[in-house]
Amino acid sequence: MTPILPPFPHSRLRRMRRTPALRDLAQENRLSVKDLIWPIFITDVAGADVEVPSMPGVFRHTLEGAVRAAEEAASLGIPAICLFPYTDPAVKTEACEEAWNPENITNRVIRAIKSAVPEIAIMTDIALDPYNANGHDGLVRGGEIINDETVDCLVKMAVAQADAGADILGPSDMMDGRIGAMRTALEASGHRNVTILSYAAKYASGFYGPFRDAVGATGALKGDKKTYQMNPANSDEAIRLVARDLAEGADMVMVKPGMPYLDICRRVKDQFGVPTYAYQVSGEYAMAMAAVQNGWLDHDQVMMESLMSFRRAGCDGVLTYFAPKAAKLLAGR
Numbered sequence: 001m002t003p004i005l006p007p008f009p010h011s012r013l014r015r016m017r018r019t020p021a022l023r024d025l026a027q028e029n030r031l032s033v034k035d036l037i038w039p040i041f042i043t044d045v046a047g048a049d050v051e052v053p054s055m056p057g058v059f060r061h062t063l064e065g066a067v068r069a070a071e072e073a074a075s076l077g078i079p080a081i082c083l084f085p086y087t088d089p090a091v092k093t094e095a096c097e098e099a100w101n102p103e104n105i106t107n108r109v110i111r112a113i114k115s116a117v118p119e120i121a122i123m124t125d126i127a128l129d130p131y132n133a134n135g136h137d138g139l140v141r142g143g144e145i146i147n148d149e150t151v152d153c154l155v156k157m158a159v160a161q162a163d164a165g166a167d168i169l170g171p172s173d174m175m176d177g178r179i180g181a182m183r184t185a186l187e188a189s190g191h192r193n194v195t196i197l198s199y200a201a202k203y204a205s206g207f208y209g210p211f212r213d214a215v216g217a218t219g220a221l222k223g224d225k226k227t228y229q230m231n232p233a234n235s236d237e238a239i240r241l242v243a244r245d246l247a248e249g250a251d252m253v254m255v256k257p258g259m260p261y262l263d264i265c266r267r268v269k270d271q272f273g274v275p276t277y278a279y280q281v282s283g284e285y286a287m288a289m290a291a292v293q294n295g296w297l298d299h300d301q302v303m304m305e306s307l308m309s310f311r312r313a314g315c316d317g318v319l320t321y322f323a324p325k326a327a328k329l330l331a332g333r
């Protein structure tokens, strides 16, 4: 629907761009600190609180460092943080038992943050890759990713995280049937108010490279994730996945990566009208930071423009490694 404009000179679209006040009045979308979810890396092995080489300004945190990050997030007004573990290779197995160990690094950090910073929402990642000897999100047998047995593992992982106090579970594994299985298990285990933010439309992307370095999965991963993550050429399939995950009990849905898939964000929001998030992933952050470090792009301008693009595409919020920097800028700090 194109609005009908009177012809020039009656219509001069530059009139509303003339001053900051007029531009404010004409602004269609706004970005708030309340739209941000901050992903952080956690670990209990040596190498904690060191910078991730391919993600300047992003650190792997110890348990204490993660609590400090949660405190910082809360003081900045960021509503949620999301935890990603870097696991000791010694505890990674083909059966991935560490994933549902109540004492694993994720569950210990959840409990520590819950008691220190109760006001912040804690989101987690549900997938086997941090605990899997072969780096895949699911169990591997005979060279194949086994769907249904993986779902059994993911359900145990979800209940363990809910027991520890997680507010938002983020299944990023792309197995079929996992949302319904988790929802059923959460209801049965007294966690009926735990929310699920499904990574519904997650693509097999080249933009996850720096993340796999950060969680130590790069060397471990054998092959690629194309039998479970989506083909970047597809769009209708994203709509089917979102419909399916909502029907199985997801409260919110995610599109991932973010910037190359803004068309998917818009389609999902228009079609379903549900809480919709994008993940501005590690490679998007790394790409911007590399150009900034070369003096080729302006950090603050590119950060804010990219975050605003998610709001314009219909997203209610965005997972971004820029979260604390954007929050400070929004607060004028």
Ligand code: PBG
Residues within 6 Å of the ligand: 125, 126, 127, 128, 129, 137, 172, 173, 207, 208, 209, 210, 211, 212, 225, 280, 281, 282, 283
């Ligand atoms: C794995 C997972 C990945 C990311 C979040 N969860 C990587 C992958 O699928 O290989 C990527 C996030 C990022 O790149 O920032 N379950």
